[in-house]
Amino acid sequence: MNFQTAPHSPNTAALPRERIAVRDVRKTYGSGASPVVAIENISFTVREGEFVALLGPSGCGKSTVLNMVAGLIAITEGAIEIDGQPVRKDHCAKSVGYVFQRDTTYPWRTVAQNVGYGLEIAGVKPGERKELVDEALAVAGLYAFRDHFPLTLSGGMRQRVSLMRTLVTKPQILLMDEPFGALDTHTKLEMHRFLLELWDRERQTVLFVTHDLGEALTLADRVLLMSARPSHLKEDFAIPFARPRDAVTLRETKEYGEAFSHMWHSLGEEFRRDDRPEGAAR
Amino acid sequence: MKNQAAKIAFWRIIQIVFVLVLWQWGATWRDNDGVWLIPSLIDPYFISKPSDIFTRFLQLGCLTDFNGDWLLSKPGGVAACLAQHPNNLWVATGATLLNTFWGFTVGTVTGVVAGLALGRSEILAKIYSPFIIAFNAIPRIAMVPVIILMFGLGDVSKVMTAWVTVFFVVFFNTFEGARSVDRDHIAVSRLFGATRWQIMRTTILPSTMSWVFASLTPALSFSLIGVIVAEFIGTERGLGKLIVEGQARADAADMMVSVFVLMIVGVALSLGIGRVQRYLLRWQAHYQDIG
Numbered sequence: 001m002n003f004q005t006a007p008h009s010p011n012t013a014a015l016p017r018e019r020i021a022v023r024d025v026r027k028t029y030g031s032g033a034s035p036v037v038a039i040e041n042i043s044f045t046v047r048e049g050e051f052v053a054l055l056g057p058s059g060c061g062k063s064t065v066l067n068m069v070a071g072l073i074a075i076t077e078g079a080i081e082i083d084g085q086p087v088r089k090d091h092c093a094k095s096v097g098y099v100f101q102r103d104t105t106y107p108w109r110t111v112a113q114n115v116g117y118g119l120e121i122a123g124v125k126p127g128e129r130k131e132l133v134d135e136a137l138a139v140a141g142l143y144a145f146r147d148h149f150p151l152t153l154s155g156g157m158r159q160r161v162s163l164m165r166t167l168v169t170k171p172q173i174l175l176m177d178e179p180f181g182a183l184d185t186h187t188k189l190e191m192h193r194f195l196l197e198l199w200d201r202e203r204q205t206v207l208f209v210t211h212d213l214g215e216a217l218t219l220a221d222r223v224l225l226m227s228a229r230p231s232h233l234k235e236d237f238a239i240p241f242a243r244p245r246d247a248v249t250l251r252e253t254k255e256y257g258e259a260f261s262h263m264w265h266s267l268g269e270e271f272r273r274d275d276r277p278e279g280a281a282r
Numbered sequence: 283m284k285n286q287a288a289k290i291a292f293w294r295i296i297q298i299v300f301v302l303v304l305w306q307w308g309a310t311w312r313d314n315d316g317v318w319l320i321p322s323l324i325d326p327y328f329i330s331k332p333s334d335i336f337t338r339f340l341q342l343g344c345l346t347d348f349n350g351d352w353l354l355s356k357p358g359g360v361a362a363c364l365a366q367h368p369n370n371l372w373v374a375t376g377a378t379l380l381n382t383f384w385g386f387t388v389g390t391v392t393g394v395v396a397g398l399a400l401g402r403s404e405i406l407a408k409i410y411s412p413f414i415i416a417f418n419a420i421p422r423i424a425m426v427p428v429i430i431l432m433f434g435l436g437d438v439s440k441v442m443t444a445w446v447t448v449f450f451v452v453f454f455n456t457f458e459g460a461r462s463v464d465r466d467h468i469a470v471s472r473l474f475g476a477t478r479w480q481i482m483r484t485t486i487l488p489s490t491m492s493w494v495f496a497s498l499t500p501a502l503s504f505s506l507i508g509v510i511v512a513e514f515i516g517t518e519r520g521l522g523k524l525i526v527e528g529q530a531r532a533d534a535a536d537m538m539v540s541v542f543v544l545m546i547v548g549v550a551l552s553l554g555i556g557r558v559q560r561y562l563l564r565w566q567a568h569y570q571d572i573g
Binding site for chain 1: 464466467469470471472473474475476480484485488489491492564565566
C-alpha cells in the first residue's frame with residue numbers, strides 16, 4: 001500500500017466544501033523578550049463530512065489547535081475560519097459541538113438533564129427536548145440511568161453522557177479533544193464502536209485530537225501528524241480503510257498493520273525529539 | 283445493622299437516665315446532709331435539679347399555676363396566664379426562633395449575593411478585600427451594644443445582630459465556591475452558545491450552591507447565637523431575656539429551662555437543615571452514601 005500525502009489538488013471544485021480552514025496559525029504564550037512558542041506554524045483544512053484526526057506526542061499543542069478552532073483561546077497569528085467566518089475568542093460558531101477529554105458532565109444535573117443541557121440553552125421547548133433526550137439516551141444505552149446523577153456512573157458512561165449532550169444538539173462540525181483518553185482499553189474500544197456507528201448515520205465533519213495512533217487509524221479518514229514543540233504539521237496521511245468500519249476487527253487486517261507500522265515510525269521520531277532537554281530541539 | 287441501631291439507642295437511653303437520676307439524687311442528698319460529698323460546682327443553687335426544672339418549665343409555659351395545679355383543666359386558665367406573662371415560654375421561644383429565622387435568611391441571601399459578586403469579579407475582590415478582612419476581624423458580639431442603640435430593644439436589633447454574624451460565614455463560603463467553579467464547565471456552557479446570564483444561572487450558581495449549602499448548618503447556629511446575645515444585652519422578649527432575668531434573681535431553674543429549650547430548638551433546627559442539605563446535595567456521592 002502506498003501512503004501518500006493527501007493531494008492538494010488545484011481542482012477543488014469536485015471536492016466537498018471546506019468547513020474548517022486553519023491558515024498559518026502561530027501560538028505563543030507569554031510576552032516580552034522570550035515568549036514560549038507553542039505552535040510554530042500550522043495550516044490545514046477539513047472538508048464537509050471528513051473525519052480528521054490530529055495526532056501527536058503529548059504536549060505538542062494539538063489541544064491548543066483544537067481550542068483555537070473552538071474559539072476557547074486566542075490565536076496569536078494567522079487565521080481560522082469555520083464556513084468562511086473567522087473564529088474569534090469567546091465567539092463559538094453555532095454549528096460546532098465540542099467534547100472534552102475530562103469528564104465535564106454537570107454533577108448536579110441528572111443524566112437526562114445533562115444530555116438536555118445544550119437544547120435548554122438553545123431554547124428548545126421542554127416537550128420537544130424530552131423527546132430528543134430520550135431518543136439520545138436510548139441510542140447511548142443510558143435510558144435506564146436517566147434519573148441518575150453522574151457521580152454514580154462509571155467513567156465510560158459519563159463520557160457517553162458528554163458525547164450525547166453534544167450530539168443531541170446536532171452539530172454539523174464536531175471537535176473532540178481526546179474524548180476517550182481517560183478510559184481503559186476495553187471501554188475505549190466500545191466507545192470507538194459507538195462513535196463510528198453514530199458517525200455513519202450523520203457524517204458530521206470531525207476534528208479529533210488524540211495521541212493514540214490506533215484510535216486515529218480506527219476512526220479517521222485523514223490523520224494529521226504534528227511534530228513535537230514548537231509544532232508544525234509533519235505529515236498528512238489519507239486512511240483508505242473502507243467504511244463502515246468495525247473498531248475491533250479492523251485491527252486484525254493487514255492494511256491496518258501496514259499503516260500502523262508506517263506511522264508508528266514517523267510518530268516515534270517526534271516522541272524521541274520531545275524527550276530531548278528543553279532548547280536542544282530548536 | 284438493625285440490631286446495632288437498637289443497641290445504640292438502648293445505651294443512649296441508659297446514659298440519659300443515669301445522668302438525670304444522679305443529678306436529682308445528688309441534689310436532694312446535698313439538701314439534707316451530704317454537703318461534704320457533692321462538689322460545690324454542681325450545687326443545685328447553680329444548676330438546679332431535674333424535678334425543679336420540670337416544674338418551672340410547666341409554670342413558665344403556662345401549663346400549671348405556681349401551686350402546681352394544671353391550668354389546662356380550668357376554662358380560660360391558660361389564656362389568662364399567657365396574657366399575664368408577656369414573656370412566657372411560648373412567646374419567648376417564638377420570638378427567638380422568628381428572629382433567628384430572619385437573621386439567617388437575610389444573612390444567607392446577602393452573603394450569597396456579595397460572595398458571588400466578589401468571587402466572580404477580580405476587580406471587586408481586589409477593591410473590597412481589605413474592608414472585608416477588617417470587618418471580619420471585629421468580634422461580631424462587640425457590635426451588639428451599638429446595634430441595640432441604633433435599632434432599639436425590638437426584633438430589628440436581634441435580626442441585625444444575627445445578620446452580621448451569619449453574613450461572613452456564608453460570604454466566605456460563597457466567595458470560595460464562586461472562585462472554584464470548574465473552568466471547563468463554563469467552557470461547556472459557552473460552547474453551547476450560552477449568554478452571560480445563562481452561564482451564571484446554569485453553571486456558576488449551581489456549582490457555587492454546593493459550597494453555600496455546606497455553610498448553612500454553621501450559619502443557622504451563628505444566627506441563634508447572635509439572637510441570644512442580643513437578647514442578653516437588651517430586649518423586650520425572648521429566651522435570652524428569660525435567662526438573664528433568671529440570673530438576676532439567682533433562679534437556677536429558670537435559666538436551666540431556657541437552656542434546655544434552646545438545646546431542643548437547636549437540635550430540631552440542625553436536623554431540619556441537615557435534611558434540606560442532604561436533599562439539595564443529593565448528587566454528591568458523599569450524601570448518596572448516607573442516603
